[in-house]
Amino acid sequence: MSTFQTASAPLKRSRFTDVEVWSAFDTGWSSGEPKSLICCDVRDETRDVKTFTFQCGDFQVLAFEPGQFITIVPSINGQAISRCYTLSSSPARPFTFSITVKRVPGGLVSNWLHENLHAGEQLTAYGPAGTFTSTCSDARKLLYLSAGSGVTPLMSMTRASCDLAADVDIAFVHSARSPVDIVFRKELQLLASFKPGLHVLSVCETIETEPEWIGPVGRLTLEILLQSVPDFLEREVFTCGPKGYMDAVQALLAGAGFNMEHYHQESFDLGDPSSPVVVPVAAPSMVPTGAFTVTLAKSGRTFQMSHDETILAAAKRAGAVVPSSCSQGICGTCKTAILEGSVDMNANGGIRQREIDKGFRLLCCSRPTSDLVIDL
Ligand SMILES: Cc1cc2nc3c(=O)[nH]c(=O)nc-3n(C[C@H](O)[C@H](O)[C@H](O)COP(=O)(O)OP(=O)(O)OC[C@H]3O[C@@H](n4cnc5c(N)ncnc54)[C@H](O)[C@@H]3O)c2cc1C
Ligand code: FES
Incomplete structure (x- = not known):
């Protein structure tokens, strides 16, 4: 198994920082x-x-x-x-x-x-x-951990580092169902063959589709990580994959003593669309109890809900058609003006301060603290 540990020479900064390059292309979409x-x-x-x-x-x-x-x-x-x-x-x-x-x-x-x-x-x-990007950090030693379609953001980060000849050291460990399910397999191998500091490893749950597979088999374990990326505790970690995978990665890293301040993750999972989104609630003394009446201004429809539910989940349950996508407060699709009343919102980057100032809220991560009239 290959080892991703870097040479002891300090990493130099690349000629341009990522942020400078992106802003040069800013078209304002x-x-x-x-x-x-x-x-x-x-x-x-x-x-x-x-x-x-x-x-x-x-x-x-x-x-x-x-x-x-x-x-x-x-x-x-x-x-x-x-x-x-x-x-x-x-x-x-x-x-x-x-x-x-x-x-x-x-x-x-x-x-x-x-x-x-x-x-x-x-x-x-x-x-x-979205805020899940390696440009949020100055770290030059990175560990990308992905599973399934969670490879996509890390692939974009890897391709960008190659295109910009960025002076970074990337250990990219991807988990797949089987060798034929490894997305970008050939391209990652090719990039690793010419990009100094890029090391790629795939871990396959089963190898029925390719019995001659010589990489690690099973799920990502501390042993695999220690063997392949012995300096992983020194790296900035970016993780994307199904919820179960990310929970396991977090537990693995935390158990190994990793400083979780250097951990970043993004989830593609929606969870059960019918259940409330799990977001941290306000301090117990601040949480209002009882039922609130929500009025949809355009249709005149009303429904009752409690603070335990998100407005999106309750509105859908009541039969309202509300545009939504991520259900995690990150995409902004469910942004709606609150015409009367107040809510607790736990957004995750999907709304700007100036939109909040104008009275908009993300319904997928907002819960009522009074009766509401909303612009739907
Ligand atoms: C920030 C972000 C980035 C993403 N990036 C990617 C990416 O790069 N690549 C990628 O492939 N995906 C990505 N996703 C996931 C993507 O947005 C979709 O969620 C995914 O493609 C599934 O959408 P769908 O319409 O096919 O499935 P949906 O119709 O939304 O269904 C999803 C699942 O829920 C089940 N389901 C649907 N309705 C109900 C119901 N009422 N009750 C119970 N179960 C139900 C379905 O059977 C299915 O299993 C991303 C998500 C987020 C939030
Ligand atoms: S559905 Fe994405 S922010 Fe609400």
Whole structure:
């Protein structure tokens, strides 16, 4: 098994910091504005993953930070449905950009994309958003841990580092179901063959599809991590994958004494759409009890709910159609004006202060603290 430990020479800074390069391309596509995208290529990555490449309909270049996502809004059976997808391409190649989508069994949009989106077709999208990016840190020693489609933000970060010849040391450990399910397998091997400081390892749960596989088999363990990245405790860690995987990674790192201040993660999971989003609640003494009446101003419909539920979950339960995507306060799709009343909101980057000042809130991570009238 290869070892990712760096040589003892201090890492030099690259000529440009990532942030300087991204801002040079800034075209001002605000995350709140819809844009028409043209699909220019569709590529099979694995048996259930495809990459869709786009350009802006107005041929603007796209400025984003590696790790950010866009929210696409395909019209499916006459209904506009929003979903977030991370930009898997490198922001240093801004003329086209890609999303890489895994089919989710029973999933509406992922299957629609796989079956219906072809080169030449148009799609509406909302601009790049999200705070899960390696540019948030100055660290030069990085550990990327991903599983399944969680590879996409880390692939964008890796591609960007290669394109910019960034002076970083990246250990990239990806977990897949089996060798044929490793997304970007050939490209990662190629990048690692010429990019100094990039080391890639895949861990496969089963190897039925490729019995000659010589890499680690099973799930990511402390033993695998210690053998392959012995200096992992010194690295800035970025993790993306299913919830179970991320819980296991957190437990593994915390158990090994990793300083979790250097840990960053993003989840693609929505959880059970019918249940409330789990967000930290306010201090017990501040939490109001009892039922509140919520009035939807446009339809005049009312429903009762308690502070235990998010407004999004309660509104959907009451039959209201509320645009939403991430259910985690990160994408901004459920942004709605609160016309009367007050809420507790636990946003995760999906709303700007100036929007909050104008009375908007994210319904997926807001809970009422009084009766409400909302602009729906
Ligand atoms: C920030 C962010 C970035 C993301 N990036 C990527 C990416 O790069 N690549 C990628 O592939 N995905 C990504 N995702 C996930 C993506 O947004 C979608 O959630 C995913 O594609 C599934 O969408 P869907 O419409 O196909 O499935 P949905 O229709 O939303 O269904 C999802 C699952 O829930 C089940 N389900 C649906 N409705 C109900 C219900 N009422 N009760 C119980 N179960 C139900 C379905 O059967 C399915 O198993 C990202 C998500 C976020 C939040
Ligand atoms: S649905 Fe994404 S912020 Fe609410």
